[in-house]
Amino acid sequence: MAAHAGEKARKTGDFFCAKCGEKVHVTAGDTIPECPNGHDEFETRRNEPGNA
Ligand SMILES: [Zn+2]
Incomplete structure (x- = not known):
């Protein structure tokens, strides 16, 4: 599932x-930033505490 910069993250995790x-x-609740290289499309790879 892809995510994009500017969207609100529904859960804490790593993109x-x-x-x-x-x-x-x-x-969680923060706006997804651009990556350090200025890209705006992410593959979600969640790394949630207690849900590894
Ligand atoms: Zn990038």
């Missing part, structure tokens, strides 16, 4: 850029 693979950590 991996679909273009360059850079990891971005997002907290």
